[in-house]
Amino acid sequence: SQQGEEDPQALSIQEGENATMNCSYKTSINNLQWYRQNSGRGLVHLILIRSNEREKHSGRLRVTLDTSKKSSSLLITASRAADTASYFCATDARNNLFFGTGTRLTVTP
Amino acid sequence: KAGVTQTPRYLIKTRGQQVTLSCSPISGHRSVSWYQQTPGQGLQFLFEYFSETQRNKGNFPGRFSGRQFSNSRSEMNVSTLELGDSALYLCASSLYLWELFFGEGSRLTVL
Secondary structure (H helix, E strand, O other), X not given: OOOOEEEOOEEEEEOOOOEEEEEEXXXXXXXXXXXXXXXXXXXXXXXEEEOXXXXXXXXXXXXXXXXXXXXXXXXXXOOOHHHOXXXXXXXXXXXXXXXXXXXXXXXXX | OOOOEEEOOEEEEOXXXXXXXXXXXXXXXXEXXXXXXXXXXXXXXXXXXXXXXXXXXXXXXXXXXXXXXXXXXXXXXXXOOOHHHXXXXXXXXXOOOOOOEEOOOEEEEEO
């Protein structure tokens, strides 16, 4: 399977804290993306990092990529209750995106 | 710009029936992908269409099929429904693979 795996499966933090979730994948990639899914809804694209990039920022999001370890991390700083959602990494292979298993983030006020 | 529209949003079927789900992509997007999401298996890729041609297919039985029309709208069909087909079916459109725009999904319950 081309799927990645997110770690941890679930994460609970309080508002204002930082949240870090990790993604490991199996094969070489061109890019890696992160998506967010609110309960039972569609996924929303957050950020894309290319294989030749090591770090990327977008607002409160920071993504790192280590192609030698086939891993990526997503950091959400100063978390808010509205960040409560599932977060998925997605890797491209054979002209398709394959999604990881997701991290369920709960941010309590 | 209108987003990806999936219909119906919810539906209930019984085993053995068939179902057709519809997806209208964002205007100008020619690629449409379908995913099945279940608690146990997560997000599983079904197939992807580009300009009316199926470019890729996931590891699903032949009961799962799809098509894309000249206006890029897509449909997927599941025949001879099984209980295990209960899932959220997500459609996504894109200009390129590096950003998918998802619809809200069609939640199928098979009884």
